Amino acid sequence: MTATRPLFLIVILALWASPAPAQQRDSVESLKHLSLDQLINVEVMSVSRRPERLSEAASAIQVITQDDIRQSGATSLPEALRLASNLQVAQLDARQWAISARGFNGTAANKLLVLIDGRTVYTPLFSGVFWDVQDVLLADVERIEVISGPGATLWGANAVNGVINVITKDAKDTRGLLLTGGGGTELRGFGSGRYGGALGAHANYRIYGKAFSRDRTVLPNGLDATDDWHMGQGGLRLEYDAATSHHLTLQGDWYNGRVAQPTAGDIAISGGNLIAKWAHPISARSDVAVQAYYDRTHRDIPGTFGEDLDIYDIDQQHHAQVAARHNVVWGLGYRLINDHVANTAALAFLPAHVARQWVTAFGQDEIAIKPERLHLTLGTKVEHNDYTGFEIQPSGRVSWTIDSASTLWAAVSRAVRTPSRIDRELFAPGQPPYFLTGGPNFRSEEELAYELGFRQQRGALQLSLATFYSHYHGLRSLEQVNPPNPTPIVIGNGQDGESYGAELTAQYRVADRWRVRGGYTEMRVHIWPNPGSTDTSRGASESRAPNRQLILQSSLDLPAHLELDAVFRSVGEIAHDQVPAYADLNARLTWRPIAALDVSVVGQNLLHDRHVEFGTPAARREIERGVYGMVQWHF
Amino acid sequence: MAFLNALTALASVLLLVQSPRASEYQVKAVFLFNFVQFVDWPRVTAADSARPLVIGILGSDPFGPFLDETVRGERLGARPIQLRRYREIAEIGECNVLFISRSENEHVPAILSVLKNRPVLTVSDGDAFTNQGGMIQFVMDKSRIRLRINLEAAQAANVTISSKLLRVAEIVRPPRR
Numbered sequence: 136m137t138a139t140r141p142l143f144l145i146v147i148l149a150l151w152a153s154p155a156p157a158q159q160r161d162s163v164e165s166l167k168h169l170s171l172d173q174l175i176n177v178e179v180m181s182v183s184r185r186p187e188r189l190s191e192a193a194s195a196i197q198v199i200t201q202d203d204i205r206q207s208g209a210t211s212l213p214e215a216l217r218l219a220s221n222l223q224v225a226q227l228d229a230r231q232w233a234i235s236a237r238g239f240n241g242t243a244a245n246k247l248l249v250l251i252d253g254r255t256v257y258t259p260l261f262s263g264v265f266w267d268v269q270d271v272l273l274a275d276v277e278r279i280e281v282i283s284g285p286g287a288t289l290w291g292a293n294a295v296n297g298v299i300n301v302i303t304k305d306a307k308d309t310r311g312l313l314l315t316g317g318g319g320t321e322l323r324g325f326g327s328g329r330y331g332g333a334l335g336a337h338a339n340y341r342i343y344g345k346a347f348s349r350d351r352t353v354l355p356n357g358l359d360a361t362d363d364w365h366m367g368q369g370g371l372r373l374e375y376d377a378a379t380s381h382h383l384t385l386q387g388d389w390y391n392g393r394v395a396q397p398t399a400g401d402i403a404i405s406g407g408n409l410i411a412k413w414a415h416p417i418s419a420r421s422d423v424a425v426q427a428y429y430d431r432t433h434r435d436i437p438g439t440f441g442e443d444l445d446i447y448d449i450d451q452q453h454h455a456q457v458a459a460r461h462n463v464v465w466g467l468g469y470r471l472i473n474d475h476v477a478n479t480a481a482l483a484f485l486p487a488h489v490a491r492q493w494v495t496a497f498g499q500d501e502i503a504i505k506p507e508r509l510h511l512t513l514g515t516k517v518e519h520n521d522y523t524g525f526e527i528q529p530s531g532r533v534s535w536t537i538d539s540a541s542t543l544w545a546a547v548s549r550a551v552r553t554p555s556r557i558d559r560e561l562f563a564p565g566q567p568p569y570f571l572t573g574g575p576n577f578r579s580e581e582e583l584a585y586e587l588g589f590r591q592q593r594g595a596l597q598l599s600l601a602t603f604y605s606h607y608h609g610l611r612s613l614e615q616v617n618p619p620n621p622t623p624i625v626i627g628n629g630q631d632g633e634s635y636g637a638e639l640t641a642q643y644r645v646a647d648r649w650r651v652r653g654g655y656t657e658m659r660v661h662i663w664p665n666p667g668s669t670d671t672s673r674g675a676s677e678s679r680a681p682n683r684q685l686i687l688q689s690s691l692d693l694p695a696h697l698e699l700d701a702v703f704r705s706v707g708e709i710a711h712d713q714v715p716a717y718a719d720l721n722a723r724l725t726w727r728p729i730a731a732l733d734v735s736v737v738g739q740n741l742l743h744d745r746h747v748e749f750g751t752p753a754a755r756r757e758i759e760r761g762v763y764g765m766v767q768w769h770f
Numbered sequence: 771m772a773f774l775n776a777l778t779a780l781a782s783v784l785l786l787v788q789s790p791r792a793s794e795y796q797v798k799a800v801f802l803f804n805f806v807q808f809v810d811w812p813r814v815t816a817a818d819s820a821r822p823l824v825i826g827i828l829g830s831d832p833f834g835p836f837l838d839e840t841v842r843g844e845r846l847g848a849r850p851i852q853l854r855r856y857r858e859i860a861e862i863g864e865c866n867v868l869f870i871s872r873s874e875n876e877h878v879p880a881i882l883s884v885l886k887n888r889p890v891l892t893v894s895d896g897d898a899f900t901n902q903g904g905m906i907q908f909v910m911d912k913s914r915i916r917l918r919i920n921l922e923a924a925q926a927a928n929v930t931i932s933s934k935l936l937r938v939a940e941i942v943r944p945p946r947r
Contacts, residue, residue: 166800166840174797175916175917177914336901
């Protein structure tokens with residue numbers, strides 16, 4: 136089917152409730168000309184589903200679909216995230232990635248909220264993400280929503296510069312057996328199996344298991360970086376849909392892995408999570424949802440540190456259409472962490488064991504000032520944390536539908552990055568006298584963001600432009616305790632900053648069999664010390680991101696059951712660390728002799744024998760060209 | 771597909787507030803119109819081929835004007851397509867496609883037993899319709915409308931459903947009682 140026609144239809148459908156009879160006739164005629172295949176893919180709004188994405192529509196959202204992921208040949212979540220041109224994604228070594236939006240990237244990038252099926256996966260240790268333990272069966276991902284810019288009102292703390300929302304498929308959409316296996320030069324070997332089925336008329340389930348082994352990266356001098364990585368993961372999902380429209384989901388994952396280190400024993404990583412969700416439409420205009428989860432992580436980095444972290448989280452959300460023009464969502468949340476750090480001679484978190492709580496409440500009203508045309512969303516999040524007490528994060532968004540194909544939106548938001556353990560409780564070395572101490576008075580970093588965006592759909596072309604200006608106050612700094620003595624240093628809030636830029640994305644269906652999508656981001660981040668601050672880094676430790684990047688993805692269906700796909704990326708230099716600009720290419724050729732069987736060859740980072748994406752010259756690792764083959768069987 | 775997902779957000783903006791039920795039933799109306807084209811009924815006499823094809827709605831009509839608009843002036847070959855509305859099962863005479871409204875949910879078993887073995891394509895969006903012996907059920911799958919077909923029920927009534935329609939549907943067998 137052509138994807139453009141149903142899309143066109145959505146727009147028509149949307150307008151069709153307007154009183155003009157001519158438009159009604161038009162939309163009926165358009166629908167009648169659809170094939171059955173197209174008709175079952177037309178999106179409609181059902182009574183049980185509210186138009187929940189208004190607030191996101193007035194934001195810089197990009198969606199990576201299952202097709203995008205599969206066609207890119209991505210083998211991990213970070214590789215899939217490279218497809219979002221509003222993210223800065225850099226691979227450090229075999230297992231570590233630096234991922235951020237709107238600058239402020241780093242190994243411990245801390246301004247992004249990352250969710251997998253509603254579970255928050257950034258660590259309270261440093262407000263960043265250990266990407267080596269965030270894995271899913273990529274074939275089961277329905278889509279990844281990537282929002283650049285603050286999403287704090289609805290989504291919660293830490294959504295300062297963006298939200299990544301990984302959504303896996305419902306169990307009823309993953310029935311049958313899926314077997315995948317393969318291997319290559321960098322991704323040495325991998326295999327996975329998934330089976331899904333029905334349990335009676337109302338319940339569906341799936342179980343999966345996967346394992347992989349990745350090769351070492353290379354040091355700049357050509358020697359082996361000894362960071363080879365082996366991982367296994369399994370999980371299940373169970374859904375129950377009662378006739379009375381209660382929807383229950385229970386899902387969990389468990390993983391275990393080892394990563395080599397050059398000078399000490401292997402890093403051991405393991406953990407698991409269990410999520411329970413209940414959703415219930417109370418009426419056509421109101422629904423309620425409750426989610427609770429438990430998440431456990433264990434990490435032992437011999438010679439550096441170890442951690443056992445337990446997270447307990449419960450959230451409740453209620454939505455109601457109030458009067459004709461108000462769509463209200465409110466919710467409450469509670470989060471408890473229990474964190475034990477095993478301190479070493481190199482560094483210490485003091486106290487080693489903490490229990491911390493967060494209580495949040497949010498409310499948001501989507502107001503149809505002029506139905507179908509002009510919408511205003513006002514909301515705020517109120518959060519209480521054990522470090523800084525109450526934090527308020529309000530936002531206002533307006534979207535104006537100019538015509539059926541064009542939308543203009545604008546937003547003003549306040550967001551905060553609340554302290555994490557690293558800001559307040561990190562000490563180095565592990566014993567006094569300390570060279571570095573956490574800031575006992577470290578407070579939240581504050582952001583005020585202004586955004587203006589435009590989205591348009593013309594025939595087979597979809598275009599989106601988001602522009603932004605953000606001002607940051609109280610960014611993390613390293614302050615001399617006894618100036619001018621360079622040490623000891625203490626963590627403070629001595630820097631301010633600003634960022635501005637534009638994110639352009641486009642999708643174009645050149646022909647039925649050829650689709651291209653891409654994006655270009657241009658931005659600047661400036662960070663400066665406030666009066667009285669002794670930090671002279673000018674943000675070098677807080678934001679390491681290129682000024683520009685370009686991503687192009689091409690997906691082509693060839694005759695003879697072949698598919699040829701390519702992803703090209705061009706990334707600007709990271710000036711702070713003298714990481715040179717680079718361009719690289721991934722390509723995939725797939726042969727599908729029968730519907731149940733895929734045979735693929737994928738090349739990653741094809742343009743260079745090896746290249747560097749991140750890190751200071753002394754600390755960097757080089758990423759080698761990789762080729763792997765894969766067989767996937769679905770039955 | 772990628773387009774659809776990417777622009778769900780945009781669509782939601784556009785779709786806000788105005789009765790969302792309407793768009794759902796417009797698509798369902800077009801499905802009913804499609805069913806007429808992808809289903810064959812047994813013909814008793816040659817005269818049958820000139821008679822109107824009847825789409826009936828039993829119970830309260832959720833379509834508003836959309837079904838009327840969809841079939842207005844339409845023919846299948848020589849046969850005009852007609853729309854009829856029924857308050858109760860006893861009113862149903864000649865009928866090819868019968869949409870059973872949710873207002874009749876409680877009476878579905880009784881309605882189906884009356885229609886048993888009559889060549890009427892029964893359609894509903896009521897929960898468990900195909901399990902109760904109905905032929906085609908509209909199922910919401912997130913924001914899309916999917917079809918669930920009870921092929922045995924159709925075959926028992928001598929209603930032939932085209933493979934083109936079957937291909938886009940989920941075929942189910944009702945539990946044995």
